Amino acid sequence: xxxxxxxxxxxxxxxxxxxxxxxxxxxxxxxxxxxxxxxxxxxxxxxxxxxxxxxxxxxxxxxxxxxxxxxxxxxxxxxxxxxxxxxxxxxxxxxxxxxxxxxxxxxxxxxxxxxxxxxxxxxxxxxxxxxxxxxxxxxxxxxxxxxxxxxxxxxxxxxxxxxxxxxxxxxxxxxxxxxxxxxxxxxxxxxxxxxxxxxxxxxxxxxxxxxxxxxxxxxxxxxxxxxxxxxxxxxxxxxxxxxxxxxxxxxxxxxxxxxxxxxxxxxxxxxxxxxxxxxxxxxxxxxxxxxxxxxxxxxxxxxxxxxxxxxxxxxxxxxxxxxxxxxxxxxxxxxxxxxxxxxxxxxxxxxxxxxxxxxxxxxxxxxxxxxxxxxxxxxxxxxxxxxxxxxxxxxxxxxxxxxxxxxxxxxxxxxxxxxxxxxxxxxxxxxxxxxxxxxxxxxxxxxxxxxxxxxxxxxxxxxxxxxxxxxxxxxxxxxxxxxxxxxx
Ligand SMILES: *Cc1c(COP(=O)(O)O)cnc(C)c1O
Numbered sequence: 001x002x003x004x005x006x007x008x009x010x011x012x013x014x015x016x017x018x019x020x021x022x023x024x025x026x027x028x029x030x031x032x033x034x035x036x037x038x039x040x041x042x043x044x045x046x047x048x049x050x051x052x053x054x055x056x057x058x059x060x061x062x063x064x065x066x067x068x069x070x071x072x073x074x075x076x077x078x079x080x081x082x083x084x085x086x087x088x089x090x091x092x093x094x095x096x097x098x099x100x101x102x103x104x105x106x107x108x109x110x111x112x113x114x115x116x117x118x119x120x121x122x123x124x125x126x127x128x129x130x131x132x133x134x135x136x137x138x139x140x141x142x143x144x145x146x147x148x149x150x151x152x153x154x155x156x157x158x159x160x161x162x163x164x165x166x167x168x169x170x171x172x173x174x175x176x177x178x179x180x181x182x183x184x185x186x187x188x189x190x191x192x193x194x195x196x197x198x199x200x201x202x203x204x205x206x207x208x209x210x211x212x213x214x215x216x217x218x219x220x221x222x223x224x225x226x227x228x229x230x231x232x233x234x235x236x237x238x239x240x241x242x243x244x245x246x247x248x249x250x251x252x253x254x255x256x257x258x259x260x261x262x263x264x265x266x267x268x269x270x271x272x273x274x275x276x277x278x279x280x281x282x283x284x285x286x287x288x289x290x291x292x293x294x295x296x297x298x299x300x301x302x303x304x305x306x307x308x309x310x311x312x313x314x315x316x317x318x319x320x321x322x323x324x325x326x327x328x329x330x331x332x333x334x335x336x337x338x339x340x341x342x343x344x345x346x347x348x349x350x351x352x353x354x355x356x357x358x359x360x361x362x363x364x365x366x367x368x369x370x371x372x373x374x375x376x377x378x379x380x381x382x383x384x385x386x387x388x389x390x391x392x393x394x395x396x397x398x399x400x401x402x403x404x405x406x407x408x409x410x411x412x413x414x415x416x417x418x419x420x421x422x423x424x425x426x427x428x429x430x431x432x433x434x435x436x437x438x439x440x441x442x443x444x445x446x447x448x449x450x451x452x453x454x455x456x457x458x459x460x461x462x463x464x465x466x467x468x469x470x471x472x473x474x475x476x477x478x479x480x481x482x483x484x485x486x487x488x
Pocket of ligand 1: 079080139140141142173175176217221246248249270285287
């Protein structure tokens with residue numbers, strides 16, 4: 001009989017089996033819990049699985065093999081920039097000189113870590129054209145919140161208290177309106193044109209003295225470069241608002257153009273997309289925020305500064321928008337991003353954007369016969385299909401996503417952006433080879449063909465994964481995280 005390590009760990013349990021032996025107690029009379037007050041001691045034995053260490057190792061190794069990550073296969077998840085994470089980043093992030101540094105040590109003992117922070121912030125200023133960065137926020141959405149807090153404080157400190165609205169395009173990432181709401185701002189939506197860019201004519205009547213600013217994503221979530229930025233910048237600044245740049249996907253323009261040069265006042269960058277770091281499933285991340293000259297004092301406390309002798313110190317500005325994190329951001333991610341930038345070097349960083357754009361356009365052009373491309377023309381780092389070109393098959397975007405799993409590919413982002421009914425958003429990133437892209441294109445074509453010739457096989461996919469289609473809402477809303485819950 002085959003020993004099945006798919007079984008839950010409680011089902012592998014066998015009474016009396018142990019994975020670890022504790023040393024014999026050396027103190028007479030006492031018990032293992034002698035330091036614990038009587039009323040807090042447990043009365044019955046804990047219900048834990050009894051299992052050997054070896055079985056635990058096999059169980060979790062087998063579980064991990066069922067997972068899919070960017071190290072397993074192609075992961076073209078639009079908007080998420082699932083690029084290769086070089087192993088040198090991990091070595092640097094795991095270096096004990098950093099991992100064993102307590103975040104509360106005096107600054108004299110943390111000069112190396114502060115130098116990494118300072119240098120990465122300076123590199124981000126260089127690639128973005130903004131004056132100064134904080135690395136304190138822990139994620140993209142956290143960066144958005146921080147940036148909007150800065151925007152609010154800018155108006156409040158000028159005594160301009162009416163500006164409580166922020167303009168967000170209808171194509172924006174869901175975190176944009178969410179962050180604005182958390183910041184206490186009202187959201188005003190601006191529409192997109194048929195070309196997928198912000199509609200300047202729709203924007204004009206929205207601009208008045210209650211507008212704090214506009215949040216823009218460029219390239220936007222359709223992967224299209226916002227060509228009207230100079231005009232939008234003029235209009236919004238004229239009405240007294242600020243321009244916020246959602247730079248989660250800076251990948252597309254890295255080395256080509258800079259938000260600071262486009263007229264943006266505040267931005268965030270997702271280190272965990274553009275500058276590698278394994279992410280997904282909620283973390284880890286880091287969302288640095290940059291500001292143009294004149295807004296530096298509003299950055300969150302503490303700020304890392306360098307004195308004339310090259311010594312690093314922390315500064316707290318009383319005009320700052322406040323504290324957004326304990327300590328100084330997610331240091332492991334900061335270390336990976338810094339390593340990534342140094343490994344690429346100034347010349348190669350300039351290749352990131354152009355290669356990401358080339359790969360996306362190659363996949364788009366190769367597949368636009370089989371899949372419906374609602375917006376023609378050159379995209380940036382990602383693009384969106386609106387389902388299959390042949391709408392008669394009844395095969396949906398969800399079916400296609402599930403069928404791709406059978407072929408060993410992670411599904412692209414689906415049903416986002418909301419502008420189309422059957423959105424499939426594909427982002428190959430610059431780190432994939434032409435061979436990988438060609439194989440993916442062939443599989444996407446095959447699925448399109450199956451949809452016509454044998455739609456049932458696509459509609460009932462996946463067939464080869466450990467679990468079939470899940471009730472995703474229930475799985476997310478009511479997860480069963482204990483053995484008792486699963487059995488009960
Ligand atoms: C990923 C992303 C975000 C949010 O970043 P998190 O780190 O997941 O909070 C915001 N905006 C855009 C455009 C994104 O792609």
